[in-house]
Amino acid sequence: MAGAPSIEEVIEDFNVLKCMQCGVCSGSCPSGRQASLNVRRLVRKIGRDHAAISDESLWMCTTCYNCQERCPRGIAIVDAILAVRSIAAHEGLILERHRQVANLLQEHGHAVPIDDAHKEKRMQLGLNSLPSTVHSHPDDLKDVKLLLASCGFGDITGGKE
Amino acid sequence: MMKISLFLGCLVPNRYPGIEKATGICLESLGIDWKELEGASCCPAPGVFRSFDEPTWLALASRNITLSETDERDVLTICNGCYGSLADANLKLKNNPVLKEQTNSHLSQIGRHFDGTIDVRHIIEFLYSEIGVQKIKETIVRQLDLKVALHYGCHMLKPSSNRATASVEHPSVFDELVEVLGCTSVDYPDKMECCGAGGGVRSALGETALAITEHKLGKIEGADVDCIVEACPFCHMQFDAGQVSLAEKGREFGIPVIHYSQLLALSLGYSPEDVGINLNEMDCSDFCNLLNELKKD
Ligand code: SF4
Numbered sequence: 001m002a003g004a005p006s007i008e009e010v011i012e013d014f015n016v017l018k019c020m021q022c023g024v025c026s027g028s029c030p031s032g033r034q035a036s037l038n039v040r041r042l043v044r045k046i047g048r049d050h051a052a053i054s055d056e057s058l059w060m061c062t063t064c065y066n067c068q069e070r071c072p073r074g075i076a077i078v079d080a081i082l083a084v085r086s087i088a089a090h091e092g093l094i095l096e097r098h099r100q101v102a103n104l105l106q107e108h109g110h111a112v113p114i115d116d117a118h119k120e121k122r123m124q125l126g127l128n129s130l131p132s133t134v135h136s137h138p139d140d141l142k143d144v145k146l147l148l149a150s151c152g153f154g155d156i157t158g159g160k161e
Numbered sequence: 162m163m164k165i166s167l168f169l170g171c172l173v174p175n176r177y178p179g180i181e182k183a184t185g186i187c188l189e190s191l192g193i194d195w196k197e198l199e200g201a202s203c204c205p206a207p208g209v210f211r212s213f214d215e216p217t218w219l220a221l222a223s224r225n226i227t228l229s230e231t232d233e234r235d236v237l238t239i240c241n242g243c244y245g246s247l248a249d250a251n252l253k254l255k256n257n258p259v260l261k262e263q264t265n266s267h268l269s270q271i272g273r274h275f276d277g278t279i280d281v282r283h284i285i286e287f288l289y290s291e292i293g294v295q296k297i298k299e300t301i302v303r304q305l306d307l308k309v310a311l312h313y314g315c316h317m318l319k320p321s322s323n324r325a326t327a328s329v330e331h332p333s334v335f336d337e338l339v340e341v342l343g344c345t346s347v348d349y350p351d352k353m354e355c356c357g358a359g360g361g362v363r364s365a366l367g368e369t370a371l372a373i374t375e376h377k378l379g380k381i382e383g384a385d386v387d388c389i390v391e392a393c394p395f396c397h398m399q400f401d402a403g404q405v406s407l408a409e410k411g412r413e414f415g416i417p418v419i420h421y422s423q424l425l426a427l428s429l430g431y432s433p434e435d436v437g438i439n440l441n442e443m444d445c446s447d448f449c450n451l452l453n454e455l456k457k458d
């Protein structure tokens with residue numbers, strides 16, 4: 001079955017309450033320079049309450065791991081962000097474009113499937129028009145769909161299974 | 162020598178097939194025992210799928226890994242995203258019996274089982290530690306006198322707790338692999354910074370991703386290089402298609418982007434057209450001409 005942790009488990013598992021608000025993380029953050037993500041504040045918010053799940057800056061993290069590598073308290077910041085995202089997703093808080101990517105995976109087994117323009121490019125290079133992935137192997141695609149169904153993935157994303 | 166299966170992922174075969182072609186050329190020329198991992202799916206992309214549901218991420222990643230376990234080969238990735246996803250999932254399942262059991266119960270639905278018998282490799286780390294700079298030097302047929310801006314990208318090296326590579330802040334493996342081909346790896350500010358695409362940011366918050374990319378391109382522009390060299394098709398796309406988007410907004414950079422496999426194939430004597438450098442989204446014809454001129458020397 002699909003599953004997300006509770007916010008209490010995230011706080012416990014990733015040492016979120018050890019944060020001393022030093023700001024090393026936010027000072028290292030490429031996204032914070034360009035967008036409204038303030039990872040120091042986000043960590044504090046995760047440690048305080050469930051409301052962190054609807055903080056839109058959760059989705060501005062590129063998962064570059066700069067913060068996690070440098071945090072003097074050894075907090076697994078990115079792992080915590082990913083876990084909080086999964087709580088959000090399980091409560092239906094998914095950005096529309098991400099829902100579309102999830103649907104592509106469920107339909108094609110690829111988040112970025114082939115299209116005609118790129119079949120053309122493949123042939124120009126002397127490659128088969130379809131790669132040797134699930135695109136050429138319908139039985140494997142069937143397995144991928146069975147696995148997604150077994151995990152209940154379609155229920156989370158509201159897309160098809 | 163180690164046997165490997167090449168994991169293609171999504172972006173390489175479906176958006177930048179020149180990298181697929183180039184990688185085959187490189188593995189063949191270096192005498193590596195390899196085959197493509199037939200029937201593989203999306204890794205699945207960690208930014209979106211790991212973010213949504215860890216059990217699903219582990220189930221899909223482990224299916225890809227078990228395909229390679231059946232072949233008794235390590236998985237070779239040519240994408241930082243695929244590497245991050247598959248290597249992290251592989252380690253998690255090897256180290257956590259509860260997750261392994263949960264994942265195997267999903268896999269049993271399709272008659273597969275995760276055993277934990279193989280490793281996941283990244284082409285840069287693999288070439289450096291299994292093949293070696295010396296062997297590459299002996300195999301190439303020409304030196305490429307290019308000034309390049311190297312972009313390591315994030316997940317090749319991080320999280321460092323899950324990686325064998327030495328330094329996160331000042332690594333040299335990739336630089337050494339590039340310089341042995343005759344190129345100069347030019348130092349520039351924020352060399353170790355992210356391209357902006359990862360974590361699902363490119364797919365859902367494109368403008369944020371593009372702002373990070375523009376910052377990095379600005380630093381690279383100042384370094385006055387012939388091209389950017391990376392080892393990840395997602396970074397490749399972000400810099401390549403990103404420059405097209407930035408040009409539409411009136412910010413023109415004109416810095417060609419190539420994957421390390423393509424660079425290595427060039428030094429093995431192949432032409433830019435052989436490995437699809439002309440198939441980038443941005444116009445690379447000047448760069449292709451430069452490369453074809455170099456070839457005549
Ligand atoms: S670097 Fe670590 S301790 Fe410092 S503010 Fe960020 S999360 Fe807290």
Ligand code: SF4
Nearest residue numbers: 029061062064065067
């Ligand atoms: S991993 Fe996310 S929060 Fe941390 S520095 Fe990178 S973009 Fe910022």
